[in-house]
Amino acid sequence: MSYNNLLVEVEDRVVFLTINRPRALNALNDQTFEELRHFFSTGYRECGDFHGVLLTGAGDRAFVAGADIKEFLDVAEQGNGEQLSRRGQEVFFLIERFHRPVIALVNGFALGGGCELAMACHLRVATENASFGQPEVNLGIIPGYGGTQRLNQYIGKGKTMELILTGDRIGAEEAHRLGLVNYTLPRDEAREKALELLRVIGSKGPVAVAQSIRLVNAYYGGDEGFHAESAAFGETAKTEDFREGASAFIEKRIANFRGK
Numbered sequence: 001m002s003y004n005n006l007l008v009e010v011e012d013r014v015v016f017l018t019i020n021r022p023r024a025l026n027a028l029n030d031q032t033f034e035e036l037r038h039f040f041s042t043g044y045r046e047c048g049d050f051h052g053v054l055l056t057g058a059g060d061r062a063f064v065a066g067a068d069i070k071e072f073l074d075v076a077e078q079g080n081g082e083q084l085s086r087r088g089q090e091v092f093f094l095i096e097r098f099h100r101p102v103i104a105l106v107n108g109f110a111l112g113g114g115c116e117l118a119m120a121c122h123l124r125v126a127t128e129n130a131s132f133g134q135p136e137v138n139l140g141i142i143p144g145y146g147g148t149q150r151l152n153q154y155i156g157k158g159k160t161m162e163l164i165l166t167g168d169r170i171g172a173e174e175a176h177r178l179g180l181v182n183y184t185l186p187r188d189e190a191r192e193k194a195l196e197l198l199r200v201i202g203s204k205g206p207v208a209v210a211q212s213i214r215l216v217n218a219y220y221g222g223d224e225g226f227h228a229e230s231a232a233f234g235e236t237a238k239t240e241d242f243r244e245g246a247s248a249f250i251e252k253r254i255a256n257f258r259g260k
């Protein structure tokens, strides 16, 4: 199995899945989404019998810095924001509903779609330099890959509202205190901890593990909030503010939003 933007290695029955676009801080472009979709729907079968997946970002700066903003001007042009959001949600549901544990080793920025990706994983282990946020509001849009729904599940309404409305980032210690990550540790220890968790879970009955994942997810019920998020993402992606926000990021300047 070979991908352009994903590295897949199997060692001691652990799949090491690395998003490999370090020069773009591992931003999730169209191709990376399709590769993730392929891996979590069928590609994983080529990895044999494994305990679980350790998902991380290449390099030492970022887990994933979000959706690829450089593709956003096309989205503004084509008016397909709602489809883009639905596609991202579908891929993240594949991860959240995967029958083996997927642990995010969050080794730097986990912003926007990167924070949403980490939240779709079953467990999160952060390195001390990790940071988390939903900065979409800085681009004139909202989180579109489940962030408005899952962040609530981890950290509650008050802090979710604050992070999504301000676009502010929080550090790994605070993410741990709030319950967004399971552990925050120095880099080497974080990797070891993630592997230890996979080994422990791998020693349990695979059917029980798969059913546990399914039932813990079931507690959170239906998908209406996710559908509403996609529709609202589509609306915000049709605004002039979105075009302005994406252009400002690309041109490395402050956006001038006008509310239309």
Ligand code: CAA
Binding pocket: 023, 024, 025, 027, 065, 066, 067, 068, 069, 070, 085, 088, 109, 111, 112, 113, 114, 116, 135, 136, 139, 142, 143, 144, 145, 147
């Ligand atoms: N998309 C595309 N390229 C990105 C990117 C992204 N999300 N994040 C970073 N990059 C690129 C930068 O453009 C830059 O490329 P160039 O060298 O070609 O200029 C390179 O990665 C390094 O980034 P910076 O120079 O910006 O590095 P920095 O250290 O100054 O800042 C950062 C790091 C704070 C993470 C900053 O890059 C940043 O704010 N990135 C965007 C984060 C963001 O807004 N994410 C949300 C995206 S929207 C989303 O995800 C939508 C959704 O829910 C559906």
